[in-house]
Amino acid sequence: MAAEKPRLRIGLIGTGFMGKTHVFGFATAQRVFDLPFEIELHTVADQSPELAARAARELGFARSSGDWRSLVADSEIDLIDITAPNALHKEMALAAIAAGKHVYCEKPLAPLAADAREMADAATAAGVTTQVGFNYLCNPMLALARELIAGGELGEIRSYRGVHAEDYMIDPEAPFTFRHDPAGGGALADLGSHALATAEYLLGPIERVMGDCVTAIASRPDGKGGRRAVDVDDVGRAFLRFANGASGNVEASWIATGRKMQHDFEVYGSKGALVFTQERFNELHFYSAADAAGRRGFRRIEAGPEHQPYGRFCVAPGHQLGFNDLKAIEIAYYLDAVAGRSAEPFGFHAGTRIQALVETIQRSAREGTWHRSPM
Incomplete structure (x- = not known):
């Protein structure tokens, strides 16, 4: 028993x-x-x-x-x-x-x-x-992307593009919320943190950043008949230099009209490339320069039982995981750490690293210069 x-x-x-x-x-x-x-x-x-x-x-x-x-x-x-x-x-x-x-x-x-x-x-x-x-880091397709990059199938990594864009703040008459308070952070902290975490998950440490933060909607209703000034960014961007020599950029926006859940990345190497979108997050698109001329193009890799822990949810490929399933994976990995089976998968020190990157980008945007990221 x-x-x-x-x-x-x-x-x-x-x-x-x-x-x-x-x-x-x-x-x-x-x-x-x-x-x-x-x-x-x-x-x-x-x-x-x-x-x-x-x-x-x-x-x-x-x-x-x-x-x-x-x-x-x-x-x-x-x-x-x-x-x-x-x-x-x-x-x-x-x-x-x-x-x-x-x-x-x-x-x-x-x-x-x-x-x-x-x-x-x-x-x-x-x-x-x-x-x-x-x-988002618990998606089996992101684990596959990191495996392909680490395994050298893309060759020397040269550039990276990342974006997290939604449109839940697009209405200028939507009320001021805790997210608009400087203590709440703005789009870069709210959404850009995901883009930065994904960039480092795939390519390793970011060494330097050059930021640009824009407040597009200057005030919002305060719920008392007046309006309250907005000081945080609606759109945050940064150029990046990675420790592995690659360069890239990330963008965060909560006023991207029509976008409900765009958490995308593109990775370009000397031998291949990867393209991913959260809007179809059970797919990863892979390009290999080794393919024969006339046969080259991005091939779609569909999530399936070979990409664990997908197989714990469904034995059939192409049937797809959902957003809440990613949270279940995160919880399972975390509870393994609580039980002493493994290290923290993304603990408070990892979260501190991402917040420090956000602040470095914000400071760079204010000063208009490149800044070295906290290491």
Whole structure:
């Protein structure tokens, strides 16, 4: 008879888009993977007791609270999952770490790199295991792209293009939100962090950056009959120089009309190239210069059971993973780290690195010069 697995009791703070995605991820991961724990959705917290109680009913939590601090103080809870607004991450995470709890936090880890570094150092000192939500990196097609690059099938990597563009801020009459507050970050922090994380996942460290940040919509309704000035970027761009000698660029925009989920990259080498789009994220397009003349072109590689962990979800190729499945993969990898089976896949120190890159690009944009990235 198999030994009973220990229970891991989850306390979730925030029940918006990402909060629900995390819950779906936990539910799927428990069915798809051989997790080291039995997951218990213990308590959920939101802005008010009423909102939290409704979320508990809808998402399957046993308890609810209108005060996130009660989750941190609860000795039964093992892991605090933070999907609250960006500016609140630091206080919540530090409190959870001080209570000896593991912490899973959506990106960006904190509005300032110094805050993120404080959080990462506190987690290390406390010996707790952390994760920052960069689930796009858990796509089997990105793992394949990195394998092709590392294996030399593209030859010497010469250039890179990356973009993360959506249009959820396109309406100038849409209200001012926490994302428009400097403490929230702007498009570069909100979306560009994904583009930067993907660039380094594929090509390794970025050494130098030259940034350009643009505020296209200067003010938004403040909800009180007036308007509030917007100081953060609607579009952020950067030229990049990688440690491996490649050059490239990334762009982040939340006013890209018509784009709902464009997280794309192109990699160009001396022997081949790769093209990927999140809008068709179960595909990777590969070009080989070794093909015979008259037979050259980008070939489509479809995700299938050979690209693990796809096979855990479906035995048939071409049937496709979904966005929530990527979150389930992220959770499975993270819980392996919590159990001591592996290192943190993308912990607080990795999240700090991305936030430091964002700040370096923002500083470069203000000063109009190239800047060396933090290493």
